[in-house]
Amino acid sequence: MKFTDGFWQLRPGVTALYGQEAYDIAKERSADGDALVITAPTSVIAKRGDTLNRAVLTVTLSSPIEGVVRVRIAHHVGHAWHGGFELPGAGTGRGCVSVTHEGGVLTTGGLTARIAPGAPWSLAFEVNGKRVTGSGAKAQGYVQLADGADVAHGVAGNARTGLGAPSSHTYVHEQLDLGVGELIYGLGERFGPLVKNGQTVDIWNADGGTSSEQAYKNVPFYLSNRGYGVLVNDPGHVSFEIGSEAVERVQFSTAGEVLEYFVIAGPTPKDVLTRYTALSGRPPIVPAWSYGLWLSTSFTTDYDEATVTSFIDEMAARELPVSVFHFDCFWMREFNWCDFEWDPRTFPDPDGMLARLHDKDLRVCVWINPYIGQRSPLFAEAASLGYLVKRPDGSVWQWDLWQAGMGLVDFTNPDATLWYQGHLRRLVDQGVDCFKTDFGERIPLEVSWADGSDPSRMHNLYTQLYNKAVHDVLVEARGEGDAVLFARSATAGGQSMPVHWGGDNTSTFESMAETLRGGLSLAFSGFAFWSHDIGGFEGTPDAGVYKRWTAFGLLGSHSRFHGSNSYRVPWAFDEEAVEVTRVFTHLKMQLMPYLFQTGVDAASTGIPLARPMQLEFPDDPSVAYLDRQYMLGPSILVAPVFSPSGDVEFYLPAGTWTSLLTGEEVQGGGWRRENHGFTSLPLYVRSGAVIPWGARHDRPDYDYLDGLTLRVFPGGSGTTTVAVTTPDGRSESFTVDLAEVTK
Known part of the structure; x- marks a missing residue:
C-alpha cells in the first residue's frame, strides 16, 4: 500500500505520524522475558511543552527464540489487537538486554538489535556483528486515512466477488533498509518473478489461478540474501512494498493500531529457514508411499469403477508404477458438495471398490472442500446446529459461486469441527487413505465467527483451521508418519500439514515455468513439500508440453497427473509419453533412499526438498535471479x-x-x-x-x-x-x- 507521493509528499487524504526519536529506553519484563521498551514521540522533544498533545509510538523489543527478535510497534497500547499466528516454537527469556547512555541492546544468539538514544530514530539489526538492516527516519509510521483518501491500494483478492482486502482508516507501517544489491525472496507461493524487489505484494489468500498476482498461499515472511528474514506476525491483510514505494526500503503495513514483526538471523538462507520453521512449525515426516505417482480421474471427466480400473490396469501393464489413485469432485453427486457420500448412480459399491483398489496395492485419495451446498442433506443439519458461518444478523452466510447456495463450515466452533471430522472418519474407516483439501481461500468478511474472531484475520487463517481439522483425523487414524494431505491453500505455519500443490495452472510451457516460480517462492517461505498438476490443469496440453512436464513433475517431492476436462493417462497423448513416464517414474523410485532421507531431514531442519539455487549456493552471485532451475x-x-x-x-x-x-x-x-x-x-x-x-x-x-x-x-x-x-x-x-x- 502506497501512502506517499514521491519522496517528500503524502498522498491526498493521508496523515502520517512517524517515530522521531528514542525519547527513553527501558529494560522491562515481557511475555518473552527481558525486553527493551522505547517511547518514540512523533516529534523531537526539545522542551517540556513539546510532550503535550503529542502522539507516541511504543516500541517493544524481545526475543521468543534464540536468534529471533520480536518488534512490536503500538500507537494506542490498549487497543484490541486481533493477535498473531500460532507460534509453537516461541519461548521466553531468550534475549540478553542492557541499557546504557549509548542506548539499548538486545542480543539473542548471533542476532543483536541496537536502539540509539535521542534523534533521529535509529534501530539497527546485526548478525554476527555485521549490520544487515535497520529502521531509520520515517520508517515507523502511524497512518490515518480520510474518507476517500487517494492511496495506491490495489484491491487484493477476488474483488469481483466482494472478497477483496478490507479498508481501514488507520495503519501502522515499518520500513526496513534495503541495501545495495540486496534481494528479497519468499512471501508465499507467488507466480511472478522469484526476486520480489520492485513489487507490491498483498498477503491475502485468493483463488486466482497461477497466471495472476493473486496467490493461494500467502505467507507474510520474506528472506533476504543479506543473511536475515522477517515475519510479520499478522494473519490479516499485510501489504508489502519491496523497494517499490521507498526504493531504499522494504515497507510492510497492517490495519489498526499495532504492528508486530520478527527479525530472524542467518547468516545463511538455510539458517534463516531453520530458525523460522523452529518458530512457526516444521513438517512431519510424510509417508514414503506418498512420493510415488498420483493418478487422478481429473475434474469434469466421466468415470466409474470400470474407468478407474482400466486406467490402473493399463498403467501396470505398461510398467508405470502408481501409488495413489485420486477421485476428484464428482465422486460425490453434483450439487451435493460436500455430503461425503459416494454418488450411488456411479459408485454403487464403494466399500467393495475401495477394497479392490487396496488389493491392487494402491492408496486412495478423495477430494473435499469446506463448503456445504444447500442441496446436500448435511446443509440443514449443519445450519440447525449452528455449524455454518453466519452473517451479523444471525442468518447463514450463503452464495452461489462454486456450489449453489453453499455455506461455510465454521471451524472456530469446536463442535462444528468435530462434526466435520466425524464424516471424514467414516470415510477413513471405509478405506480412504488421504484427502485433497481444495479451496479454503474464498472466505467472506461480512460474517460473524463462533469464537468472535475478527473476520479480516480469519480470511487468511481459515485455511489453517480447515487443514488442521483434516490432518488431525489422518494422524489419529494412520499415525503421524502415515498422514498426508494434498492441500491448495495455506498461510504461515501451513508447512506443518503437508503436502501442498500449486493450484490451477494452464497447459502451456509458460504456465509450467510460472508453476516452478511459485514452488521456489513457497520453498523460500518455509514449505518443504510441494507438488503441481502435471501437464497443467486448464485445457489439454499438447504431447510436447505433457512429456516435458512429466519429467519436471517426477523430479520433485510429490507427483500428480491431474487436469480439468481431459484424462491425463500418458497413452492419451502418444506412445512416447508412455516411455517418458516410465523413465522418470522408475528414476524417482530408485532415488527414493535419497529423497526420503531429504524429507526426514526437512522434519528437523525445515529445509525443503526442491530448493531454489540461492538456498544451496548463497555465495554465488550468478544464481541470484535464477528461477528456471532448482536443486x-x-x-x-x-x-x-x-x-x-x-x-x-x-x-x-x-x-x-x-x-x-x-x-x-x-x-x-x-x-x-x-x-x-x-x-x-x-x-x-x-x-x-x-x-x-x-x-x-x-x-x-x-x-x-x-x-x-x-x-x-x-x-x-x-x-x-x-x-x-x-x-x-x-x-x-x-x-x-x-x-x-x-x-
Missing part, C-alpha cells in the same frame, strides 16, 4: 525444458558436475546450452556427492537398505557420511572416502 535435495540440479525444441539454457555453479542420466562430466562456473529429447533433461550431480541409490523401480515404499548402492560422484575430497532411513524408521549411516570415486 532437488542438496546434490541434484534439475533444469526443466520449457521449449518445444528441447533447447534449454541453465547455469552450473563452480565445480565438477556429472550427468545423472549419461555419466558425462562437465566443469561448472558458467552457463550451458543443451538440447534434449523427451526422455532426457539437464540433471546434474554436484562435486563429491554421494547418492544412495535404491534397488527397486516399481514402488516408492520398499526397504532401501536391501540392495542399496552408494553412487559416488567425482570432484570431492576427504570423507563424507550419508544417512539412509527406511520407510519403517530404521536408519543406517555410511562413511565414504571420496578419493575412491566410483560411478
